[in-house]
Amino acid sequence: MENERILLASPHMSDEGYEQEYVKEAFDTNWVAPLGANVNNFEKELAEYVGIDHAAALTSGTAAIHLALKAAGVGKGDIVICQSLTFSATVNPIIYQGAKPVFVDSDYETWNMDPEQLKIALEKYPETKAVIVVHLYGLSANLDEIVKICKEYQVTLIEDAAESLGTTYKGQYTGTFGEYGIYSFNGNKIITTSGGGMAVSNNPERVEKIRFWSTQSREQARHYQHNEIGYNYRMSNIVAGIGRGQLKVLSDRIKKKQYIHDFYKNELSEISSITFMPENKWNKPNFWLSVILLSDVDTNMLMDELDKANIEARPVWKPMHLQPIFEGYDYVGSNVAETLFNTGICLPSDTKMTDEDLYRVVKTIKRVLHHE
Numbered sequence: 001m002e003n004e005r006i007l008l009a010s011p012h013m014s015d016e017g018y019e020q021e022y023v024k025e026a027f028d029t030n031w032v033a034p035l036g037a038n039v040n041n042f043e044k045e046l047a048e049y050v051g052i053d054h055a056a057a058l059t060s061g062t063a064a065i066h067l068a069l070k071a072a073g074v075g076k077g078d079i080v081i082c083q084s085l086t087f088s089a090t091v092n093p094i095i096y097q098g099a100k101p102v103f104v105d106s107d108y109e110t111w112n113m114d115p116e117q118l119k120i121a122l123e124k125y126p127e128t129k130a131v132i133v134v135h136l137y138g139l140s141a142n143l144d145e146i147v148k149i150c151k152e153y154q155v156t157l158i159e160d161a162a163e164s165l166g167t168t169y170k171g172q173y174t175g176t177f178g179e180y181g182i183y184s185f186n187g188n189k190i191i192t193t194s195g196g197g198m199a200v201s202n203n204p205e206r207v208e209k210i211r212f213w214s215t216q217s218r219e220q221a222r223h224y225q226h227n228e229i230g231y232n233y234r235m236s237n238i239v240a241g242i243g244r245g246q247l248k249v250l251s252d253r254i255k256k257k258q259y260i261h262d263f264y265k266n267e268l269s270e271i272s273s274i275t276f277m278p279e280n281k282w283n284k285p286n287f288w289l290s291v292i293l294l295s296d297v298d299t300n301m302l303m304d305e306l307d308k309a310n311i312e313a314r315p316v317w318k319p320m321h322l323q324p325i326f327e328g329y330d331y332v333g334s335n336v337a338e339t340l341f342n343t344g345i346c347l348p349s350d351t352k353m354t355d356e357d358l359y360r361v362v363k364t365i366k367r368v369l370h371h372e
């Protein structure tokens with residue numbers, strides 16, 4: 001439609017109706033609960049997809065980060081080193097655990113955690129318990145270096161792969177490199193269950209423990225016996241049904257996201273004030289969002305103009321060390337994350353976009369940047 005709003009990313013159910021079939025199955029068998037065949041199978045199918053042994057389906061990616069931190073033994077007063085350029089959901093669970101985040105800068109090569117700054121942070125805080133690396137916008141971090149450094153300093157690596165389901169680094173899926181990985185199925189992610197998350201690991205005991213905590217820490221007993229604090233974080237069987245259907249179209253979604261990115265690149269790279277997100281030969285991104293950097297252009301002006309044309313665009317995440325709520329915590333790095341925030345714009349990357357929609361975005365950008 002001519003002037004319909006073009007969104008950054010929105011839910012995209014399969015044409016075949018896979019999701020509704022699984023949800024119907026749950027209704028027909030009355031497994032309308034935070035357990036059932038869809039939950040078990042969604043875990044199995046996702047684990048198979050990314051090539052990991054175990055997965056726990058949870059209510060959100062945030063819950064998955066929380067229980068991964070707990071599984072890593074992070075508790076009161078512990079230090080957790082965390083990428084600064086990310087969404088606040090990466091950091092909040094560190095605070096839930098009573099631990100202290102130390103923020104680390106990104107590098108331009110990956111936009112994710114700078115291994116050199118990570119090393120500096122670990123030298124400064126040798127008592128660090130865990131590191132959370134993020135794979136923003138479907139780009140992978142420099143995993144060889146980060147895994148090596150975490151081993152050297154004997155800290156647990158947690159990968160926040162909320163935005164990078166389906167992204168590979170040297171042929172292996174992101175989320176499977178650290179001791180723990182987490183995925184999100186929120187409404188704007190590459191596949192969605194309306195809301196949900198997954199914690200994955202190759203360690204069966206730890207994943208079993210995550211399931212145990214997520215279901216109120218009920219001990220094996222006829223009566224309600226509790227030796228530990230519990231959480232109500234288990235994914236519902238209805239939600240898991242949507243997830244199973246969405247997993248069947250994940251590869252199609254990645255293909256379309258790549259098409260969108262290529263389209264923008266073809267149309268916009270001739271504009272000298274625009275550069276695209278980094279490409280590295282060892283990284284096959286899922287292109288969750290197509291992101292550009294602008295030089296000598298006010299990003300807010302461009303976003304305002306896009307908004308007037310009924311096109312949604314967003315800045316790159318505002319770094320955590322610049323957020324008022326995290327003001328008191330240390331930051332190791334220079335100004336890379338801040339520069340990406342100040343100069344970056346996420347372009348609409350909705351997999352339901354038509355070529356006509358894509359042209360509308362491109363034409364608006366060219367008009368505003370006087371490049372018609």
Ligand SMILES: *Cc1c(COP(=O)(O)O)cnc(C)c1O
Nearest residue numbers: 060061062087089090162184186
């Ligand atoms: C979406 C997101 C999360 C949180 O996932 P939810 O399922 O919304 O709780 C965490 N980290 C990053 C980087 C995200 O983009």
